[in-house]
Amino acid sequence: MSESKAAKLKALIRAPKTLVLPGAPNAYIAAMIEQAGFDAVYVTGAGVANMTFGLPDLGLLSLTEVVASVEAICRKVDIPVLADMDTGFGNALNVYRSVQLFEQAGAAGIQLEDQVTPKRCGHFDDKAVIETGEMLEKIAAVHAARRDPELVLVARTDALAVHGIDAAIERAQAYADAGADMVFIEAPRSRDDLARIARAVGAPVLANMVEGGKTPLCTVDELQEMGFAAVLFANTALRVAGYAMREALRDLRQTGTSDAWLPRMLGWDERQAIAGLQEYLDLSSRFAEAGRTRGER
Numbered sequence: 153m154s155e156s157k158a159a160k161l162k163a164l165i166r167a168p169k170t171l172v173l174p175g176a177p178n179a180y181i182a183a184m185i186e187q188a189g190f191d192a193v194y195v196t197g198a199g200v201a202n203m204t205f206g207l208p209d210l211g212l213l214s215l216t217e218v219v220a221s222v223e224a225i226c227r228k229v230d231i232p233v234l235a236d237m238d239t240g241f242g243n244a245l246n247v248y249r250s251v252q253l254f255e256q257a258g259a260a261g262i263q264l265e266d267q268v269t270p271k272r273c274g275h276f277d278d279k280a281v282i283e284t285g286e287m288l289e290k291i292a293a294v295h296a297a298r299r300d301p302e303l304v305l306v307a308r309t310d311a312l313a314v315h316g317i318d319a320a321i322e323r324a325q326a327y328a329d330a331g332a333d334m335v336f337i338e339a340p341r342s343r344d345d346l347a348r349i350a351r352a353v354g355a356p357v358l359a360n361m362v363e364g365g366k367t368p369l370c371t372v373d374e375l376q377e378m379g380f381a382a383v384l385f386a387n388t389a390l391r392v393a394g395y396a397m398r399e400a401l402r403d404l405r406q407t408g409t410s411d412a413w414l415p416r417m418l419g420w421d422e423r424q425a426i427a428g429l430q431e432y433l434d435l436s437s438r439f440a441e442a443g444r445t446r447g448e449r
Contacts, residue, residue, distance in 0.1 A: 156260070156300050156302055157231075157232040157233070157258075157260040158232070158260040158261065158300045158302040158303045158304055159300075159302040160232050160260065161192055161232035161234060161260040161261050161304045162261075162302050162304050162333060164191055164192055164232070164382075165304065165333065165334050165356050165381045165382050166356065166381070169376070170372055170375055170376040170380055170381060170382060170383055171191060171192060171381065171382040171383070172190060172191075172372055172382075172383055172385070173190075173192055173193065173194040173234060173382055173383065173384050173385070173386075174188075174190055174193060174194065174385050174386075174388060174389055175193075175194045175195070175196035175199055175384060175385060175386035175387050175388070175389065175390070176193050176194065176195060176196065176199070176225055176389065177195075177196055177199030177200050177202065177203040177204060177221070177387075177390050178199075178200075178203060178204060178221065178224070178225070179224040179225045179227070179228035179229075180228075180426060180427070181389050181390070181393070182195075182225040182228055182229050182233075183228050183229060183426050183427075183428075184389070184426060185229075185231075185389065186229045186230065186231050187426065190231065191231060191232075192231050192232045192233070192234060192260075193225070193229060193231055193232075193233055193234070194233075194234045194235075194236070194384055194386060195221065195222050195225055195233060195234070195235040195236055195259075196236055196386040196387055196390070197209065197213070197218065197236035197237075197238050198236075198273055198386065198387060199386065199387050199390045200213065200217075200218060200221045200236075201213055202387075202390065203390055203394075204217075204221060205217070208273075209272065209273035209276075210270060210271075210272050210273070211238060211239070211269060211270025211271040211272065212270065214241075215241045215246075215249075215250055215253065216253075218236075218237075218238075219253045219254060219257050222235045222254060222257045222258070222259055223257035223258060226257055226258025226259060227258065232260035232261070233258065233259050233260055233261075234259070234260065234261040234262070234263060234304065234306065235254055235257075235259040235261070235262050235263070236262075236263050236386075237250055237251075237254055237262040237263055237264050238264075238265060238267075238271050239264070239265055239266075239267055239268070239269045239270075239271050240264055240290055240293075241269070242269060243286075243289075243290075244286075244289040244290050244292065244293040245293070247264065247290045247293040247294060247297070248293040248294075248296060248297045249297070250262075251293070251294050251297035251298055251303075252297050255297075255298055255299060255300065255303060259303075260303070260304060261303060261304030261305065261306060261333070262294070262303070262304070262305060262306070263306040263307075263308055263336065264290060264291070264294065264305065264306070264307055264308065265307075265308035265309070265310060265336075265338070266281045266282050266284075266286075266287040266307075266308065266309050266310060266311065266323065266327075267279055267280065267281055267282070267310050268280045268281065268282055274308075274310055274338035274339050274360070274362075274365075275338075275339055275362050275365035275366050275367075277313075279310050279313050279314060280314065281309070281310050281311050281314050281315075284323055284326055287307070287309075287323070287327065288326065288327075288330050291305065291307060291327060291330045291331060291332060292330070294331075295331055304333045304334065305331065305332050305333050305334075306332065306333065306334045306335070306336055306358060307324070307327035307328070307330075307332035307334075307335050307336065308335070308336040308337075308338055309323040309324055309327065309335070309336070309337055309338065310338045310339070311323050311337075312337055312338065312339060312340060312345075313338075313339055317337075317340070317345055317348070317349070320337045320349075321337065321348075321349060321352045321353060324336075324337050324349075324353045324355075324357075325352075325353055325354065325355075328353060328354060328355035332355065333355075333356065334355065334356040334357065334358050334381060334382065335353055335355050335356070335357055335358070336357070336358040336359075336360065337349050337353075337357070338360060339360075339362075339365065339366040339367055340366075340367050341366055341367065341368075342368065343368055343370065346359060346367070346368075346370065346375070346378055346380075347378045347379075350375075350378040350379035350380050351378075351379060356381035356382070357379070357380055357381055358380065358381065358382045358383065358384065359375050359380045359382070359383045359384070360383070360384045360386060361383060361384065361385050361388075362386065362387070363388065363391065396416070400413050400416075400417075
């Protein structure tokens, strides 16, 4: 029996090398992440809200809207997918159902956070968190709901912004003790805080690199030296793509041509290759041949 993608993801976060998780808001970008050689991909809740629906990361999407994006990404790539499940879309019972749907969609792991519902981006101000006990209920719901016992649970706390770093570390440890496979303290303000968090929690720890956010940017090598098991670059691809699209559209509006952008866009064949065109053309030929063969009988 082949190893599940959940088991593969769990092995990656336990490996000595820090796992790099670029974020994808859609299946096309996920395919590019896989083709770039990364071992796993992260479904960014903020990115899905921004790119698919044009909305801010304020917990505005429904469970079914997010699951549809997760499923599209999981169908497109062969590498394990860690999916942002935000607060689980409600209480522990909501978490139970959410886990079932995320796992059915193909997620190898889910990230669950302890903000109140509706949540907001971890690098926004004025966040609020639920009581530790309520988050422990949600973690219990994850364990009860998952069919694959290897399904990875990343437990995130936003308590640092609300109660300070000591309380955040205490929560992260409680979540690890309750069975989280990896913990994630969002938005540390300094390199010293990052290093302290990596040392203090007796479980694999994830860092989040948000360009322009509250946490200083560090290299993967620096984070590995601190002791982080994994690092998110959740919306790097989205933001680079967004910048390029904005500049190209401005130039098109001003000049009436896209000629200047030809060296800076995907080639026609590259675009089709990412979308898997040849695979579908081959399938079409195969089906047509089957039809001809049967028709000759």
